[in-house]
Amino acid sequence: MLLSKYFIPVLKEAPREAxxxxxxxxxxxxxxxxxSAGIYSWLPLGLKVMRKVEQIVREEQDRAGAVEILMPTIQSADLWRESGRYEDYxxxxxxxxxxxxxxxxxGPTNEEMVTDIFRTHVRSYKDLPLNLYHIQWKFRDEVRPRxxxxxxxxFLMKDAYSFDLDEASSRAAYYRMFVSYLRTFDRLGVKAIPMRADTGPIGGDLSHEFLILADTGESEVFCHADYMKLDVPGAGVDYDDDGLIQSIVEDWTKSYARTDEMHEEALWSNVDAAQQMNARGIEVGHIFHFGQKYSEPMGAKVTGPDGKDVPVYMGSYGIGPSRVVAALIEAGHDDNGIIWPASVAPFDVGLINLRSGDERTDxxxxxxxxxxxxxxxDVLYDDTDSRAGGKFALADLIGLPWQLIIGPRGLDNGEVELKNRSTGERESLNNEAAINKLMTWQSETKARFGG
RNA sequence: CGGGGCAUGGCGCAGUCUGGUAGCGCACCUGGUUUGGGACCAGGGGGUCGCAAGUUCGAAUCUUGCUGCCCCGACCA
Structure with missing residues (x-):
């Protein structure tokens, strides 16, 4: 992409409201x-990042056996009257x-609608387990958006809904999503820690929030240092192996990890002081199991092997890609701008022509x-006639992993300069060496984040 | 929903107290000189001062009402 033909309306100063x-x-x-308050247009650069986030989420949902659908943003109140939530919400x-x-x-969420789809089309336990998800815009009229x-x-949300015949298989479905989330956030290039969440009136231990650690995070979190070194399951993980999946979840839940809301000082004090991590985090995912809460009133039943009809057991699993984009910036930036994880950066390389119009550099x-x-x-070529300083500042601001800098001075020595955005390292190389270095990075990145 | 603040060109702001018909920086346009970390000179375009009433000879400025936005708290992906 040529910057001169693209659309990145940068601001030198941030608007006051931010x-x-x-x-x-x-x-x-x-x-x-x-x-409008809490409502945004997504411009090319933002959209590109959000799409990449979305795609990683999609791939990991698919891998875990969820099936994509798309439900509308506008819903009829009738469904919500059935569940009783029209009045409650x-x-x-x-x-x-x-x-x-x-x-x-x-729609602020889609439990009712997906339950309606399920009850219309699924009658037998033989069609289970089933997990339907979609990635769609939601609207919640927050009192105070900010x-x-x-x-x-x-906001954009991926919400998945699992359907199972009984409690045990429903729990297995929950575990699959849990593992899928570990993989998703790992591929997004961030450390996300599952924390026990409030299960509300249903009770039990089946609700977790996933928090990205960031110094500027909204919530205070308390977790065991073990979480820093736990392995994330690889792309080959077998989601059909319930025992394996459960053991992964156990590994990721046995150590203490709570947000301030769920924090219990008594349990926390059992953690070795040297292992206590008091940090800040941003909630980017939330999974929970709610059993027959919607299937019961809405009559979403399947016939079991014994010939009896039972309301299905359900769970729901959310990740907000639009929020993740912001959270990734909170977790990755410096004074000069954004530092994107390789897997979601809007472009891989910013190619900077320090003297556009000069025959040699052009x-x-x-x-x-x-x-x-x-x-x-995916290269963003700054072919504009701005000055060097402006081009560097723009490249740093938008946070592409690499900047490849071409100026007359370097060309005199047959060299170009390659700058790594996250480390700030710059080195002068000949063309071939620069391309080789980028290709090495590319293959490492694919191996690491490509899934 | 309680408390507080703000609204002047695309962005950041001054001017409001003490009324006299709008200004600065950045950005933008033209010409020239420049060109490796946000250049310089000269010229130029762009604002019914959030909206509506009122006071006044005269309102960005005073009064009243409304709207929008932001911050703190309670609430949430």
């Missing part, structure tokens, strides 16, 4: 534009009336651009 670093940087890097639900005076709503897309009213850049593009790199 408070936290991710919001400021998203506005400055031209990723989003606020349209309160003002967070945006209610709409259509031209026929029918009560509609902008922190940009971190806490917007409209030629060298055009050639490198072609070579890199042909080698499978």
């Amino acid at each position: 408070e936290i670093v991710s919001h400021k940087l998203m506005l400055r890097a031209g990723m989003i534009k606020q349209q 309160g003002k967070e639900m945006l209610r709409i009336t259509d031209r026929h005076e029918r009560d509609m709503l902008f 922190f940009g897309v971190m806490r917007g009213r409209e 030629g060298a850049c055009a050639s490198l651009y072609d070579q890199l593009t042909n080698a499978g790199f």
Whole structure:
């Protein structure tokens, strides 16, 4: 992509309303534009990152056996009356009336709707287990939206819903999603720790929040240092092996990990003081098991092997890709801007022409651009006639993993300069060596994050 | 929903107290000189000062009402 033909409306100064670093940087890097309180347009750079997040989430859902569908944003109030939540949900639900005076709503979540799909089409235990997910915009009319897309009213959400014949198999479905989340966040390039969450009226131990650790995180977390070195299951993990999956979950839940809301000082004091980690985190995923809460009132039943009808056992599993984008910035930035994980960076390489219009640098850049593009790199070529300083500042701001810098001075020595955004290291190399270095990185990145 | 704050060109701000018809930096346009970490000179375009009433000879400025946005708290992916 040529920067001159792209659209990155950067701001030198962040608008006053932006408070936290991710919001400021998203506005400055031209990723989003606020349209109303808690409602944002996604501009090319922001959209590109969000799509990558979405795709990783999708691949890991598919791998774990979930099946993608797409449910609408607008729902009929009737379904919600069946579950009783139309009255219960309160003002967070945006209610709409259509031209026929029918009560509609902008979906804040989809339990009712997916249960309706299930009950219409599934009758037998032989069709289970089933896990349906979709990635769709949700709307919750928060009293106080804030922190940009971190806490917007409209947000993108992956929500999966599992259906099982009984408690035990439902628990196995929950474990599969748990493991899938470990893999998802690992591929997103962040450390996310599952923490015991409030299960509400249902009780039990089947609800976890996944928190990305970031100094600027909203919640205080307490966890055992063991979590820093636990292995994340590889791409080959066998989701059909219930025993294996359960053992992975056990490894990831046996040590203490709680947010301040669930924190229990008595249990915490049992953790060796040297192993106590008091950090901050951002909630990016939440999974829970709710049994027959919706299947019962909504009549979502299947016939079991004994010929009896039973309401299915369900769980739901959410990840907010729009929020994840902001959380990744909270977890990865410096004074100059964003530092994207390799797996979601909007481009792999920023190719910087320090003197656009100069025959030599133009030629060298055009050639490198072609070579890199042909080698499978997504390259953003800054071919504009801005000055060097401005180009460096832009490249640092938008946080691409690599900057390949071509100027007359280097060309005199037959060299280009390669800068690593996260370490800040720069080195002068000839073209071939620079491309080789990038290709090595590319294959390592694929091996690490490609899934 | 309680408490607080803000609203002046695309962004950041001054001007409001003490009323006299709008200004600065950045960005943008033109020309020139420049060109390896946000250049310089000259010229230029762009704002019914959030909206509506009122006071006044005259309102960005005073009064009243409304709207929008932000922050703290309670609530949440």
